[in-house]
Amino acid sequence: MSETSTTPHGEPSTAQSLPAQQLNRSCESCRSLKVRCLPNPSTPNQCQRCAKGKKACVFVAPQRRRPRKRTDSRVAQLEREMRMMRSLLKDRIREESEPESPEGSDGSPDESSEMDLHDHLGPIPEASTSATDSVRFMDYSPELIHTAHAEMAGSGPLSAPPSFSGLHMTFSPDPQPPAEDVIDRGIVSLDDAEQLVAFFIHELTLFFPLVVLPSTTTAAQLRQTKPILFLSVIAAAAISIDAGLAGVLNREMVRLYAARFFIEGEKSLELVQALLLMVIFYYPPARP
Incomplete structure (x- = not known):
């Protein structure tokens, strides 16, 4: 049996009462004003500011904050998503390249793609050691190359660049003759x-x-x-x-x-x- 006692009002209370709820150290009035909340020695449940202003001093329980998600867990989640995206992309590339690859091919998909790229672009011209052959033609069509050579051969010697001697007369540095002044325009006599x-x-x-x-x-x-x-x-x-x-x-x-x-x-x-x-x-x- 638990021991019981009577309160001043005559109500029985148990010795094993519930623990008191933890409250904020500052009342709501002082928290809103962002000032220091000092307890009043005469009234234990009221601060000095509220007692002086004759206001209701209310202490509330602190609000529980949601725990923030840790950064390492977020990074791990992003890494998992990246791995899933890479695997999906590899599967899609493999599915698209399988119908085009010939049957019975022993080479890997990377080697076959490199061979297809090499066949599409053609052979790469070898680098020349001489200074005169440092600039080479690419693999253009023979008709285009022969046409260009024929036009260059029929044009004769290269003509000299155009002379700019006529620009001296057009853009003369000499000042222009003065226009009509204020007397000619009648502003002043x-x-x-x-x-x-x-x-x-x-x-x-x-x-x-x-x-x-x-x-x-x-x-x-x-x-x-x-x-x-x-x-x-x-x-x-x-x-x-x-x-x-x-x-x-x-x-x-x-x-x-x-x-x-x-x-x-x-x-x-x-x-x-x-x-x-x-x-x-x-x-x-x-x-x-």
Whole structure:
């Protein structure tokens, strides 16, 4: 007979009671917050955080994890599958090669397949020791070889490669003649260009004397002798007089740079001077 005892509520209990279920060390609230769960000394079944926040402190049993399959067992399974696939492939090749092989053949299937391959491709030409016979014809048909030799014999001596002397005239490195400038297209008149050049010489050069022009220089002379520098000068002077005209002239300047620098590959002191003026008297773009 087993010994019995009474509980405080008067319910009998056996001494051989079931073992207590193992629970997690942290309650669900602390686990969700990922904080340390400290037991409360006043209440044994409640942590300090839940007691302070007056929350229900729930401890649940740990979840059982499924045992992961070991790597060596997985590798062994893959090896077995590979062996099965190889055996099936060998049986299929053997079944396909048996009807084609002649009856009473003493050679192995590998030897018969090599003989069939040799008969299909023909004999391999022997390597020659001389340097002149290092390149040999393959086993083409005799008609094709005789036809090729006849065509080569009837063609006479080999002709010289075509001359490329005519390309010098077609692709001349000389720059193309300048197209119509901003005055020819009516963007700015010659009188306005004269005022812009005079403003550059007498006003802008005093602040940045990097490109100094003679005081007697006119727009017509500068346009005729140095058209790129002329466009850069009037574009720099237009920034202080007319912003709309300056934007148009600066766009024309960028197009001219692209054509001369990158397309024609021109190199000159005039291009360097014009580029310096464009950098010093910078016109900001409409969009950054």
